[in-house]
Amino acid sequence: MRAKDIMSSPVYTAGQSASVESAAELMTAMGVTALPVVDTNGTLVGMVSESDLLWHRVPSDPTTQVRRHPDTEADSRPGTVVEVMSRYPLVTRPGADVAEIADQMLQNDVRSMPVVDDDQRLVGIISRRDILRAMVRGDDVLAAEVQHRLDEYSDGQSRWTATVEGGVATVAGEFDDETERTVVTVLARTVPGVAAARIGEVTSS
Structure with a gap:
């Protein structure tokens, strides 16, 4: 952060x-x-x-x-x-x-x-x-904010699912390419209170 x-x-x-x-x-x-x-x-x-x-x-x-x-x-x-x-x-x-x-x-x-x-x-x-x-922001609050940012980035489509445990965000879903994976990682990490972000491997959608 x-x-x-x-x-x-x-x-x-x-x-x-x-x-x-x-x-x-x-x-x-x-x-x-x-x-x-x-x-x-x-x-x-x-x-x-x-x-x-x-x-x-x-x-x-x-x-x-x-x-x-x-x-x-x-x-x-x-x-x-x-x-x-x-x-x-x-x-x-x-x-x-x-x-x-x-x-x-x-x-x-x-x-x-x-x-x-x-x-x-x-x-x-x-x-x-x-x-x-x-x-002091709870994991549930952080997860909701990460999810909101990801949904905004994807024009309202729920392409990824965000969870947070112990301040670490995990984003599940498919990615078009490495650039999109990087953008999603950055979006998750920039939420105040998120200490780190874990993103799955690049997959063709």
């Missing part, structure tokens, strides 16, 4: 000149914990999270000593996201393996990762919730 199979797209983003207040409002309204920050060309330049906003915007108690952010003056309160965002965020590619993404998230203690193309343009985002959702 690849990043492109489970990523959310389009992505809620903040521009470099967006205010801290508007970013906080968007996070609250959309129920997200972080926003990619992009320039006018859609290129990723940073990430702003709830913790970034809280660190800079919640006033400290003047009667207590609180450690302040090292990049922020004690009495300054930044107004734009570019002033509080984390630069050079951890990113991934559309073709990256989801298991590797999950490992990177855990090792780096991040809750979401932007997905970028070769030009660093934002194409999606993956959260821990997206990964968990894909992992």
